Amino acid sequence: MVFLSLYTTFAPKYTYVEQKDFELLNKIQYPSDLRKLSVEQLPQLCDELRQDIVRELSVNPGHLASSLGVVELTVALHYVFNTPEDRIVWDVGHQAYGHKILTGRREQFCTNRKLHGLRPFPSPEESDYDAFICGHASNSISAALGMAVASSGQRRVVAVIGDGAMSGGLAFEGLNNASSSPNDMLIILNDNNMSIDRSVGGMKEYLLGLNTNETYNRLRFKASRWLHAKGMLGDDRRNGLLRLNNALKSAISHQQNIFEGMNIRYFGPFDGHNIKELVRILRQLKDMKGPKLLHLHTKKGHGYAPAEDYKPVWHAPGKFNAETGEIIKDDARNKPQKYQDVFGHTLLELAEHNPRIVGVTPAMPTGCSMNIMMAAMPDRTFDVGIAEGHAVTFSAGMAKDGLQPFCNIYSAFAQRAYDNIIHDVAILRLPVVLCLDRAGLVGEDGPTHHGAFDLAFLRPIPNLTVCSPMDEHELRRLMYTAQLPGKGPFVIRYPRGGGVRKDWHCEFAEIPVGTGRKLRDGSDVAVLSIGPIGNDVATAISDLEGVAHYDMRFLKPLDENILMEVARRFRKVVVVENGVRTGGLGSAVLEWMSDHGYSPQVIRLGLPDHFVEHGTVAELQKIVGLDAASIRQAVTTN
Numbered sequence: 001m002v003f004l005s006l007y008t009t010f011a012p013k014y015t016y017v018e019q020k021d022f023e024l025l026n027k028i029q030y031p032s033d034l035r036k037l038s039v040e041q042l043p044q045l046c047d048e049l050r051q052d053i054v055r056e057l058s059v060n061p062g063h064l065a066s067s068l069g070v071v072e073l074t075v076a077l078h079y080v081f082n083t084p085e086d087r088i089v090w091d092v093g094h095q096a097y098g099h100k101i102l103t104g105r106r107e108q109f110c111t112n113r114k115l116h117g118l119r120p121f122p123s124p125e126e127s128d129y130d131a132f133i134c135g136h137a138s139n140s141i142s143a144a145l146g147m148a149v150a151s152s153g154q155r156r157v158v159a160v161i162g163d164g165a166m167s168g169g170l171a172f173e174g175l176n177n178a179s180s181s182p183n184d185m186l187i188i189l190n191d192n193n194m195s196i197d198r199s200v201g202g203m204k205e206y207l208l209g210l211n212t213n214e215t216y217n218r219l220r221f222k223a224s225r226w227l228h229a230k231g232m233l234g235d236d237r238r239n240g241l242l243r244l245n246n247a248l249k250s251a252i253s254h255q256q257n258i259f260e261g262m263n264i265r266y267f268g269p270f271d272g273h274n275i276k277e278l279v280r281i282l283r284q285l286k287d288m289k290g291p292k293l294l295h296l297h298t299k300k301g302h303g304y305a306p307a308e309d310y311k312p313v314w315h316a317p318g319k320f321n322a323e324t325g326e327i328i329k330d331d332a333r334n335k336p337q338k339y340q341d342v343f344g345h346t347l348l349e350l351a352e353h354n355p356r357i358v359g360v361t362p363a364m365p366t367g368c369s370m371n372i373m374m375a376a377m378p379d380r381t382f383d384v385g386i387a388e389g390h391a392v393t394f395s396a397g398m399a400k401d402g403l404q405p406f407c408n409i410y411s412a413f414a415q416r417a418y419d420n421i422i423h424d425v426a427i428l429r430l431p432v433v434l435c436l437d438r439a440g441l442v443g444e445d446g447p448t449h450h451g452a453f454d455l456a457f458l459r460p461i462p463n464l465t466v467c468s469p470m471d472e473h474e475l476r477r478l479m480y481t482a483q484l485p486g487k488g489p490f491v492i493r494y495p496r497g498g499g500v501r502k503d504w505h506c507e508f509a510e511i512p513v514g515t516g517r518k519l520r521d522g523s524d525v526a527v528l529s530i531g532p533i534g535n536d537v538a539t540a541i542s543d544l545e546g547v548a549h550y551d552m553r554f555l556k557p558l559d560e561n562i563l564m565e566v567a568r569r570f571r572k573v574v575v576v577e578n579g580v581r582t583g584g585l586g587s588a589v590l591e592w593m594s595d596h597g598y599s600p601q602v603i604r605l606g607l608p609d610h611f612v613e614h615g616t617v618a619e620l621q622k623i624v625g626l627d628a629a630s631i632r633q634a635v636t637t638n
Contacts, residue, residue, distance in 0.1 A: 022048040022051075022052065023044070023048070024037065024041060024044055024045045024048055025045060025048040025049055025052060025101075025106075028045075028102060028106075029104055029106070030102075030103060030104050031078035031079070031083050031102060031103060031129075034075070034078055034079055034102060035078075035079055037079075039276055039279055040276075042075055042076075042079065042275045042276065042279065043275055043276070045075060046071050046072050046075055046275055047303075049071050049074075049075065049098050049101060049102070050068055050071045050098075050302075050303045050304070052101060052106075053067055053068060053071070053097050053098060053101070054068070054304050054322050055322050056109055056110060056112075057097075057320075058319060058320050058321065058322040059319060060110055060112060060113070060114070061113075061316065061317065061318045061319055062097065062112055062113055062120070062316065062444075063093075063094040063097070063315060063316050064301070064304075064307060064314055064315070064316065064317060065300045065301035065304075065307045065314040065315050066092070066094035066095045066162075066163055066192075066300060066315065067094065067095055067096065067097035067098055068300070068301050068302050068303055068304055068307060069095070069162075069190070069192050069272075069298045069299055069300040069301060069302050070095045070098065070160070070162070070190055070272070070298060071098050071302070071303070072272060072273050072274070072275040072278055073160070073188065073190065073272055073278060073296065073298070074095075074096075074098040074099050074102065075098070075102070075275060076275055076278035076279050076282055077158060077160075077188075077282065078099075078102055078103070079279055080279055080282040080283055080286060081156055081158065081282070081286060082156075083103070083129055084103075084127075084128040084129045084131070085155055086155050086156040086157070086158070087131040087144065087147050087151075087155060087156070087157045087158065088129075088131055088158050088160065089131045089132045089134070089140045089143050089144040089147070089157070089158065089159045089160065090122050090130075090131075090132075090134050090140065090160050091134055091137060091138065091139065091140030091141075091159065091160060091161040091162065091163075091165045091171075092134060092136075092137045092162070092163045092165055093120065093121030093122045093134045093135060094121075094163055094315070095160065095162060095163065095190065096121070096122050096130075096134075097109070097112070099122070099129070100112070100118065100122075100127075103127055103129035103130075104127065104129070105118060105126075105127065113444035113445070113446075113614055114444070114614075114615065115613070115614070115615030115616070115619045115620075116613070116615075117614075119446060119613075119614060120135075120444055120445050120446045120448075120449075120614050121133065121134055121135045121445075121446070121448060122134055131143075131144075131147065132144075132147075133448070135445070135446070135447070135448020135449060136412070136413065136416070136448060137163065137164070137165035137168050137386045138161070138165045138166075138167075138168025138169070138170040138171040138386060139170055139174075140159040140160060140161045140165070140171075140174075141159045141161060141170075141171055141174030141175060141178060141187055142170055142171075142173065142174035142177070143159070144157050144158065144159035144174075144185055144187070145157075145159075145174055145177060145178050145181060145183060145185055148183040148184060148185040149181060149182070149183055153184055156184070156186070156286055157183075157184075157185050157186070158185070158186045158187075158188060159174075159185065159186070159187045159188065160188045160190060161187065161188070161189055161190065162189065162190025162191065162192060162298075163190070163192070163300075164363055164385060164386050165386055166189060167363075167385035167386050167387055168385075168386045168387060169387060169389060169390065175187075175259070175262060175264065176262065178262075178264060178291045179262035179263045179264050179291065180263075183290075183291055184288070184289055184290060184291070185291050185292075186285055186286070186292055186293075186294060187264070187291070187292070187293040187294070188293075188294045188296060189268075189293060189294065189295045189296065190272065190296055190298055191269065191272075191295060191296060191297055191298065192297075192298045192299060192300040259293045263290075263291075264291045264292060264293050265288070265290060265291070265292040265293065266292070266293050266295065267281065267285065267292065267293070267294050267295065268293075268294055268295030268296060268297075269295040269296065269297045270294070270295070270296055270297070271296070271297060272296030272297055272298035273298060273299070273302055278296075281294065282294075300315075301314050304325075305325065306320075306325030312366045313327070334502065335498055335502070336472065336498045336499040336500055336501050336502055336504060337472065337498065337499060337501075337504045338369075338496075338497055338498050338499070339437070339472065339475065339494045339495060339496070339497065339498070339499050339532075340367070340368050340369040340437055340496075341369045341372075342472045342475055342476065342499065342504050343368065343369055343408070343435060343437070343475065343479070343494070344368070344369025344370060344371070344372035344373065345369075345372060345505075346475070346476045346479050346480075347359060347370065347372070347373050347406055347479070348372050348373040348376055348377070350479060350480065350483055350508075351373055351377060351380060354404060354483055356402065356403050356404040357380070357403075357404045357405075357406060357483060358380045358381065358382065358398060358403050358404070358405050358406070359373050359374070359380065359381040359382065359405070359406050359408070360381075360382045360384060360391050360394060360395050360398075360405050360406070360407040360408070361381075361382070361383055361384070361391070361407075361408045361409070362383075362384050362385065362386055362387050362388045362390075362391040362409060362413065363383060363384075363385050363386045363387075364383075364408070364409075364410065364437075365381070365383050367410075367437075368408040368410070368435075368437050370383075370408055382394070388409055388413050388414060388416040388417040388420075389416055389417045389419070389420045390420075391407055391409060391417065392407060392409075392417040392420035392421055392424060392425060392432070392434070393420045393424040395407040395425075395432045396420070396424040396425045396428070396430050396432055399425075399430040399431050399432050400428065400430055404431055404433070404483050405432050405433065406433045406435055406479075406482075406483075407432055407433065407434050407435070408435040408437055409434065409435075409436060409437070410436070410437050410438040410449070410451065411436040411437065411438050411439040411440075411451025411453075411454045411493060412438065412442075412448065412449050412450060412451050412452075414434070414436055414454060415453065415457070418457060421434070421458070421461065421464075421489075422461055425489045426461050426462060426463045426464055426489055427463070429463045429488040429489060430488070430489060431483075431487060431488055431489070431490070432489055432490075433479070433482040433483065433490045433491075433492065434489070434490070434491045434492070435479075435492050435493075435494075436451065436454050436491060436492070436493040436494070437494065437496070438451050438495065438496045439451035439454055439468070439493035439494055439495055439531070439578070439579070440452070440493075440495045440531070440532075440533070440578030440579060440607075441495075441578060441607070441612065441617050441620045441621065441624075441626075442495075442496045442617070443496070443614070443615065443616055443617045443620070444614050444615065444616065445614065446612075446613060446614030447611035447612060447613065447614070450607075450611075450612055451493070451495075451579075452579055452580050452607050452612070453579070453580055454491075454493055454579065455468075455493070455530075455555055455577060455579040455580075455583070455584040455585065456579060456580050456582060456583030456584045456587075457583070458491055458555075458556070459555055459556055459583060459584070459587075459588060460583075463488055463489055464488075464489050464490075464491055464556060465482075465487065465488065465489065465490045465491065465513055465514075465554070465556060465557070466491045466493075466554065466555040466556040467490075467491065467492055467493075467553055467554045467555065468492070468493045468494065468530050468531030468532075468553070468555070469492065469494055469531065469532070469553070470529075470531060470532055470534040470535065470551050470553070471499055471500050471501050471532065471535070472499040472500070472501045472504035472506075473501065473504070473506045474511075474553070475492070475494055475499075476504075476505075476506055476508065477506070477508060477509050477510070477511050478492050478511055478553075479492065480508040480509070480510065481510050481511045481513070484510060487513065493531065494531070494532065495531070495532055495578065496617075497617070499532070500532070500535050511553070513554065513557065514554050514557035514558065514559055515553065515554070515559050515561075516550055516551055516552040516553045516554065516559040516562045517550070517551050517553065518548065518549075518550050518562070519534070519538065519549045519550065519551055520538075520541070520547070520548055520549040521548050522545075522546045522547045522548030522549075523546045523548075523569075524545075524546035524547065524570070524572070525546065525547045525548070525570060525572045525573070525574060525635050526547075526548045526549075526550065526566045526569070526570040526572070526573045526574070527541060527547060527548065527549045527550070527573075527574045527575075527576060527631075527635060528550050528552055528562075528566065528573065528574070528575045528576070528585070528589060529549070529550070529551060529552065529575075529576040529577065530551070530552045530553065530554075530555060530576075530577050530585050531577070531578055532578070533576055533577060533578040533626065534549070534551050534576070536576075536621070536626065536627065536628050536631060537549055537576050537628075537631055539628045540628040540629070540631035540632040540635065541631075541632065541635055544632070544635065544636065547635055548566075548569075548570070550562050550566070552585065555584070555585055555588060556588075558588060558589075558592060560592070563589065563592050563593070563596075564596075566600075567593060567596065567598035567600060568598075570600055571600050571601060572600060572601045572603070573589065573600050573601065573602045573603070574602075574603045574605065574631070574634050574635055575589050575602060575603070575604050575605065575606075576605045576606070576626070576631060577604075577605070577606045578606070578607070578626065579606055579607060580606055580607045580608075580609070581604045581605075581606035581607065581608065581609070582609055584606055585606075586602065586604030586605075586606060587604070589602060590602050590604075603634050605625055605626060605630070605631060605634055606624075606626070607624055607626075608624055612624060
């Protein structure tokens with residue numbers, strides 16, 4: 001029976017039905033069931049799968065638009081290839097919800113991104129159908145190439161890359177190696193002209209203009225199969241003919257094809273939402289020898305009008321009304337601003353007074369709120385695409401010649417720029433301000449996205465200042481301090497989501513580098529914290545007597561005056577940080593105490609030496625012992 005009449009305000013594309021009335025999808029548990037359908041039934045299956053994703057994500061939020069855009073591709077891949085023996089390597093697991101539903105996890109999909117439920121991104125630890133882990137972008141080609149080489153042609157390997165991931169440097173490293181290593185890999189470029197925000201850069205413009213005639217491709221493919229059957233097309237001859245073919249096409253079309261220039265056969269672009277055509281093309285390509293790339297044009301959010309109309313919001317919209325497309329938002333009128341919004345407004349405010357300030361983000365202008373400055377000062381903000389290493393070195397180049405870059409990168413993604421931070425920023429003491437958003441536990445996106453390691457991996461680097469604000473006022477003042485002359489490389493890390501102050505706006509004031517502050521005096525136990533976790537500490541000890549609390553602010557340099565006071569006055573010290581225990585603030589305190597001949601009992605609370613699963617931040621804090629109750633217990637236990 002009809003469950004939802006699709007939209008009154010949007011042009012209808014599908015009629016939504018109850019789950020029990022999914023005629024085809026209800027018969028499919030694994031891809032082997034899918035392959036029993038006729039090609040003529042596949043459009044209906046795609047409709048049902050898309051509706052299932054929309055309905056489930058309306059009540060259990062996740063990454064919606066990307067998965068809607070690859071429904072037809074997902075069905076076609078599992079229909080044509082013998083998965084899981086054949087490998088499908090997804091790039092950025094935002095695309096993979098349909099894949100999960102078709103591979104034995106439909107009944108569990110309601111637990112997706114929930115504590116102990118399905119993982120937020122594909123993982124071989126969850127299913128044999130998940131060929132590789134893919135929480136970060138641009139790794140699919142390299143991983144798939146490795147699998148193709150390891151299989152020696154015994155299985156087919158497909159890399160699916162999209163959502164702007166082709167702008168990442170690792171993707172080009174994989175392409176470069178694929179062109180020279182013996183393999184039969186198929187690369188599928190899911191080209192939707194988007195990452196979270198709209199894709200940017202030369203690769204985007206190149207792909208928009210790239211076109212190859214479909215009839216030409218079909219004739220060339222038939223000719224190559226005929227020549228191969230006659231024994232006239234060995235590897236040497238194929239490569240030679242490919243180079244000749246590229247030269248002729250370039251002369252006729254006046255456009256170079258970068259993929260075929262690397263000896264990777266190119267096919268496309270084709271309509272990625274034509275399921276019957278996709279099946280035909282994939283059947284033709286799956287046994288073709290040598291590396292090849294299939295270029296598909298898709299629409300992010302395809303089939304759900306609200307998601308098609310405003311893609312950045314519908315990348316991960318939260319809960320929404322599936323019938324009307326209305327996003328269900330909490331009442332934010334009496335809630336604190338999100339840290340990223342405080343960053344965005346503060347950056348614009350600073351830039352209005354300091355003409356040297358520029359903003360840089362790798363494909364996250366909306367997510368990190370740099371879009372606020374981008375709207376007001378588009379000539380002073382740069383979205384460099386999914387290219388974190390480049391973002392840092394690009395910022396270093398601008399800093400070298402007089403500008404003051406604020407480079408905003410999610411903490412987990414900054415791991416990709418580690419060498420750039422050391423080599424291109426720290427050695428020359430360049431005044432780059434690295435703002436690491438989503439630091440610490442981030443929640444439902446899980447271990448690939450937790451900002452767990454930044455404090456530990458940045459602390460050993462010379463010339464860096466590393467700090468974390470406890471609240472929004474501290475964030476504004478640290479940002480102001482960072483752009484003052486002579487501060488050098490400056491790292492400010494802060495978490496995802498809301499702060500603690502409704503009155504987030506405050507006057508700017510310099511915070512002396514390397515200074516903390518005593519928030520509360522005591523005589524028995526000293527608690528040292530860094531960053532917003534200090535608010536949980538304050539809650540935990542609010543009614544305890546004899547407990548002192550210090551907000552360290554800076555991991556590097558440490559406030560040695562505070563450490564000296566603590567070492568002389570307290571026999572028990574509890575250090576609390578929203579980062580890994582190994583190598584972070586707790587380790588720094590222990591090292592300082594040992595170096596200066598002090599030996600108080602030091603209890604370190606932080607993230608454990610294993611990857612933390614997904615769940616709400618509150619659930620995860622309780623599991624790892626960073627909630628208020630666990631902090632209180634550590635303080636009061638003898």
